[in-house]
Amino acid sequence: MRSYALNKVLQYIFVLIATSVIxxxxxxxxxxxxVAVILGGKQSSAETVANIRQEFHLDRSPVEQYGIxxxxxxxxxxxxxxxxxxxxxxxxxxxxxxxxxIVILAMVIGVAVSIPLGIFSAVKRHKWQEGILSIVFxxxxxCPPFLxxxxxxxxxxxxxxxxSFVGSATTFGEFLQRISLxxxxxxxxxxxxxxxxxxxxxxxxxxSDYFMAARARGMGRNAIIWKHCFRNAIIPVVTITxxxxxxxxxxxxxxxTVFSLQGIGSIxxxxxxxxxxxxxxxxxxxxxxxxxxxSTILDIVYGLIDPRVRAL
Amino acid sequence: MSAEPLLSxxxxxxxxxxxxxxxxxxxxxxxxxxxxxxxxxxxESGCGKTITAKSIIRLNNEETTFYRGEILLGxxxxxxxxxxxxxxxxxxxxxxxxxxxxxxxxxLKRVGRQIEETFMLHGAAxxxxxxxxxxxxxxVGIHPAEERxxxxxxxxxxxxxxxxxxxxxxxxxxxxxxxDEPTTALDVTVQAQILRLLRDLQRRTAMTxxxxxxxxxxVAETCERVAVMYAGRIAEIGPVRSVFHNxxxxxxxDLIRSIPTPDGRPEAIPGAPPDLRASLTGCAYAPRxxxxxxxxxxxxxxxxxxxxxxxxxxxxxxxxSAAPAAFTASGMPEKGKEAxx
Amino acid sequence: MNDRELRKEQMRSFFTAPVIxxxxxxxxxxxxxxxxxLLAPYDPNAVDxxxxxxxxxxxxxxxxxxxxxxxxxxxxxxxxxxxLSAVCIVAISAVIGIPLGLLSxxxxxxxxxxxxxxxxxxxxxxxxxxxxxxxxVFGRGITTVVIALGILYVPMxxxxxxxxxxxEENKVYVEAATSIGFSSGHIxxxxxxPNILSTLVVQMMLDIGYAVLDLSAMSFLGLGVTPPTADWGxxxxxxxxxIAAYPALALAPGLMIVVTVVAVNVFGDGINxxxxxxxxxxxxxxxxxxxxxxxxxxxxxxx
Numbered sequence: 001m002r003s004y005a006l007n008k009v010l011q012y013i014f015v016l017i018a019t020s021v022i023x024x025x026x027x028x029x030x031x032x033x034x035v036a037v038i039l040g041g042k043q044s045s046a047e048t049v050a051n052i053r054q055e056f057h058l059d060r061s062p063v064e065q066y067g068i069x070x071x072x073x074x075x076x077x078x079x080x081x082x083x084x085x086x087x088x089x090x091x092x093x094x095x096x097x098x099x100x101x102i103v104i105l106a107m108v109i110g111v112a113v114s115i116p117l118g119i120f121s122a123v124k125r126h127k128w129q130e131g132i133l134s135i136v137f138x139x140x141x142x143c144p145p146f147l148x149x150x151x152x153x154x155x156x157x158x159x160x161x162x163x164s165f166v167g168s169a170t171t172f173g174e175f176l177q178r179i180s181l182x183x184x185x186x187x188x189x190x191x192x193x194x195x196x197x198x199x200x201x202x203x204x205x206x207x208s209d210y211f212m213a214a215r216a217r218g219m220g221r222n223a224i225i226w227k228h229c230f231r232n233a234i235i236p237v238v239t240i241t242x243x244x245x246x247x248x249x250x251x252x253x254x255x256x257t258v259f260s261l262q263g264i265g266s267i268x269x270x271x272x273x274x275x276x277x278x279x280x281x282x283x284x285x286x287x288x289x290x291x292x293x294x295s296t297i298l299d300i301v302y303g304l305i306d307p308r309v310r311a312l
Numbered sequence: 313m314s315a316e317p318l319l320s321x322x323x324x325x326x327x328x329x330x331x332x333x334x335x336x337x338x339x340x341x342x343x344x345x346x347x348x349x350x351x352x353x354x355x356e357s358g359c360g361k362t363i364t365a366k367s368i369i370r371l372n373n374e375e376t377t378f379y380r381g382e383i384l385l386g387x388x389x390x391x392x393x394x395x396x397x398x399x400x401x402x403x404x405x406x407x408x409x410x411x412x413x414x415x416x417x418x419x420l421k422r423v424g425r426q427i428e429e430t431f432m433l434h435g436a437a438x439x440x441x442x443x444x445x446x447x448x449x450x451x452v453g454i455h456p457a458e459e460r461x462x463x464x465x466x467x468x469x470x471x472x473x474x475x476x477x478x479x480x481x482x483x484x485x486x487x488x489x490x491x492d493e494p495t496t497a498l499d500v501t502v503q504a505q506i507l508r509l510l511r512d513l514q515r516r517t518a519m520t521x522x523x524x525x526x527x528x529x530x531v532a533e534t535c536e537r538v539a540v541m542y543a544g545r546i547a548e549i550g551p552v553r554s555v556f557h558n559x560x561x562x563x564x565x566d567l568i569r570s571i572p573t574p575d576g577r578p579e580a581i582p583g584a585p586p587d588l589r590a591s592l593t594g595c596a597y598a599p600r601x602x603x604x605x606x607x608x609x610x611x612x613x614x615x616x617x618x619x620x621x622x623x624x625x626x627x628x629x630x631x632x633s634a635a636p637a638a639f640t641a642s643g644m645p646e647k648g649k650e651a652x653x
Numbered sequence: 654m655n656d657r658e659l660r661k662e663q664m665r666s667f668f669t670a671p672v673i674x675x676x677x678x679x680x681x682x683x684x685x686x687x688x689x690x691l692l693a694p695y696d697p698n699a700v701d702x703x704x705x706x707x708x709x710x711x712x713x714x715x716x717x718x719x720x721x722x723x724x725x726x727x728x729x730x731x732x733x734x735x736x737l738s739a740v741c742i743v744a745i746s747a748v749i750g751i752p753l754g755l756l757s758x759x760x761x762x763x764x765x766x767x768x769x770x771x772x773x774x775x776x777x778x779x780x781x782x783x784x785x786x787x788x789x790v791f792g793r794g795i796t797t798v799v800i801a802l803g804i805l806y807v808p809m810x811x812x813x814x815x816x817x818x819x820x821e822e823n824k825v826y827v828e829a830a831t832s833i834g835f836s837s838g839h840i841x842x843x844x845x846x847p848n849i850l851s852t853l854v855v856q857m858m859l860d861i862g863y864a865v866l867d868l869s870a871m872s873f874l875g876l877g878v879t880p881p882t883a884d885w886g887x888x889x890x891x892x893x894x895x896i897a898a899y900p901a902l903a904l905a906p907g908l909m910i911v912v913t914v915v916a917v918n919v920f921g922d923g924i925n926x927x928x929x930x931x932x933x934x935x936x937x938x939x940x941x942x943x944x945x946x947x948x949x950x951x952x953x954x955x956x
Contacts, residue, residue, distance in 0.1 A: 011773070015773055015774055015777045016776075016777075016822045018770075018774045019774055019777045019778070022774065023786060023918020026786055026787070026790050027789075027790055029790055029791075030789075030790040030791070031791075031792075032792075058664075059752070064763070083677050120689075128936050132826075138915055138918055138919070139911065139915060141918065142866075142867060142911045142912075142913075142918065143911055144866045144870055144910065146869075146870060146889070147889065147907045147910065147911070150889065150893055150896055151904055151907070152909065153896055153897075154896045154897065154900055154904075157896065157897040158897070163701045166868050188673035212753055215917055243779070245779075246780060247779055247781075249779060250779055250780040250781050250782055251780070253781075253785075254873070255875065257873075257874060258893065268785065269785075269788070271789065272775070272786075272788055272789040272876060273793070273875065274878070275789060275894055276926070277789070280785070280786060280789045284778075284782055284786055286777060286787070287779065288777050288779075288782070291777065291779045292777055307718070308727075
């Protein structure tokens with residue numbers, strides 16, 4: 001177990017560093033001149049340009065710039081936005097609650113719905129219940145979250161015109177109300193994905209030799225499903241949860257746009273469109289960091305579930 | 313042979329629904345098992361022997377398998393028993409062990425825990441179950457029992473696991489143990505040990521064992537009676553010695569000839585077993601049979617008596633002494649089956 | 654059952670109603686996207702200010718949008734952009750991903766190490782994130798997005814190819830080819846690739862569905878096609894604001910996306926079931942019992 005966990009942590013650090021280098025290098029490849037972005041198209045003297053270059057460390061060598069950026073991030077300093085001239089970390093901190101709220105709520109809804117649904121449709125294999133659920137999953141997979149969001153807004157505008165989902169929230173209740181719809185929209189595709197994995201895992205367990213052997217010992221189907229199959233079938237779900245957190249973080253960008261919420265999605269998109277590199281770099285790195293950290297933790301948790309991995 | 317059978321299978325049909333069509337895997341099997349005997353059920357793979365065995369404890373997929381006929385265990389028909397009561401029969405009066413011991417236990421739970429579970433399913437309390445588990449593990453030759461009970465399945469060898477699974481099957485003190493190819497997945501040296509263990513346990517507990525195998529050598533060493541299955545039907549049944557030395561069904565003879573012996577070339581049976589999705593008119597073996605004539609292809613041969621409980625399904629009265637000279641009265645030579653892994 | 658009957662049975666279980674239906678839909682969509690310039694009654698970008706937001710009429714079968722552009726023409730051209738781009742994305746990922754997977758699976762050691770690590774790094778960018786970065790760097794436009802998504806799809810395909818190559822490598826036919834002395838290139842391309850191709854094709858088929866979704870998401874965010882180019886995602890974005898009053902503007906492209914992705918999935922699953930019989934559907938209980946009855950009655954009648 002120790003070497004398995006150590007291996008995972010080393011890989012985590014390697015990928016994190018490699019990713020930061022890639023992001024940094026990619027941004028340097030851009031044909032757009034940062035100074036022009038910072039000046040926002042205004043004419044200015046050579047002196048101002050020089051000052052700006054110094055302020056944003058653009059006069060240093062790329063290696064030095066990387067060092068400044070990377071070491072800054074370790075301290076929580078993501079640099080300064082070209083467009084807004086304010087610290088990227090402040091911008092992120094201000095908007096993170098909305099995005100994290102959406103992601104966590106979507107995750108909770110998704111897991112709570114999809115695990116029982118996946119088990120149910122595996123148990124009802126070859127019956128009409130499975131048929132209907134497969135069609136539902138298929139449509140949910142094909143329905144991107146931004147489309148689901150639009151449909152929700154349409155539905156509400158027709159049937160519940162009073163429901164407010166835009167504007168700023170002052171209380172926690174309002175906050176929950178603001179994020180509930182986007183989270184729900186996001187959770188639909190999560191449900192489709194998770195349910196299918198859970199169903200596939202459970203179907204495999206139900207056809208396994210040990211399932212039959214346990215039945216031969218006189219155990220009831222339901223008892224085997226909960227005492228034995230569940231733990232086996234949940235392993236693939238645990239391993240893809242990390243992946244899903246990443247998909248949700250990016251998906252949140254989409255639903256925030258539809259619901260006009262002030263999450264990190266809106267600043268990321270405007271930064272992408274406006275070549276605001278410190279913001280793009282910072283948010284990208286943050287999302288990668290969250291995603292990789294959760295994946296690594298889940299990999300280690302997976303080791304705790306499975307004694308075969310624990311023995312490594 | 314006592315008069316009252318423990319289990320009697322009468323006219324069993326099992327039809328399986330598959331994506332390819334309807335597979336009529338078992339097509340009218342009659343079989344009686346008497347208390348305290350070991351009966352072998354042999355045949356090529358796909359002849360319906362495993363389906364027959366699984367029908368006895370109703371482990372075929374309930375949604376896709378359709379049974380006809382009856383399976384009487386001490387007077388109750390298992391095929392019509394409600395699932396809830398059937399659950400009590402499984403592992404209780406009838407237990408079963410399987411071909412691949414490596415996959416027959418939950419990989420995430422300790423071996424001992426899973427045996428305890430079986431005890432508790434059949435009415436033992438927690439402490440009893442623990443003591444019983446250790447006693448059984450010692451009985452099936454797993455030492456040190458206490459330590460091994462704490463192992464996970466992946467930490468044990470195939471032979472050890474099969475022993476543990478036998479212990480598991482014995483936990484409910486069954487009257488009938490069905491062993492479905494219990495040694496096929498094991499090394500040759502381990503095979504013999506497991507068979508010996510089964511024999512010893514059977515003698516000690518006086519349970520009935522139905523041993524399913526494709527290996528005639530195993531039957532000769534272990535069983536008292538043997539039933540030969542072909543295409544979902546019993547082709548020949550009788551005391552092991554009588555069937556070996558006086559096989560009456562051409563299929564049994566061909567099967568015996570196909571065993572490799574030290575001084576004779578094994579003869580392969582030409583052709584392949586029939587597709588069980590098709591309708592078979594006449595004797596199912598006719599297309600491969602060297603004696604087949606016209607009526608074999610149109611008429612199904614009846615079961616005939618050959619004396620001493622030896623019965624066979626063939627129109628012909630073939631001359632006795634079908635077994636090659638290599639088979640002595642002491643039984644079959646050890647079969648040199650190559651290790652599978 | 655002989656080989657021919659078996660093949661017939663196999664074909665029949667493949668050509669089920671849903672698979673045929675989705676095949677036809679996909680074919681239609683493909684034809685529409687290729688022949689859009691011939692089929693479209695109007696220029697998709699022609700603004701017609703007197704006729705904005707008109708309902709369906711003989712002149713405009715699906716009505717017009719907020720600037721009076723013909724919806725039908727825009728949908729047709731939109732499918733052209735979306736579908737052809739999606740195909741390009743999958744083609745790019747296949748051209749890069751499959752050879753890398755073969756190399757890493759077949760040669761192992763350092764080639765495998767490097768390729769696998771590179772995949773891990775690429776996979777550390779969840780879903781569209783890398784595409785965002787690339788658009789930020791190289792600017793908005795369909796080319797950037799297609800290349801970005803193409804790269805995004807490489808690691809999954811590489812990993813799949815690699816794991817399947819590892820399985821095939823240990824089979825007897827590869828061993829035989831090695832012992833005869835065929836070159837590595839020959840074994841990879843002529844022996845292993847044909848055997849894993851069918852599964853890869855299914856995966857690529859499903860990837861087209863995901864590409865349609867991702868592409869629409871990029872355009873929806875305003876990072877994909879540049880206006881006024883029609884694209885389902887962009888049309889959805891244009892229709893979004895008017896959803897309460899004119900739902901059709903957003904629903905039409907939305908429906909196209911859903912229908913396409915569902916059809917791709919059903920068709921892909923159909924091919925998959927064709928290749929893996931265990932995943933096929935069972936016959937209905939009635940058909941099953943009839944089969945049993947028919948067989949048994951045949952047996953009772955002597956020939």
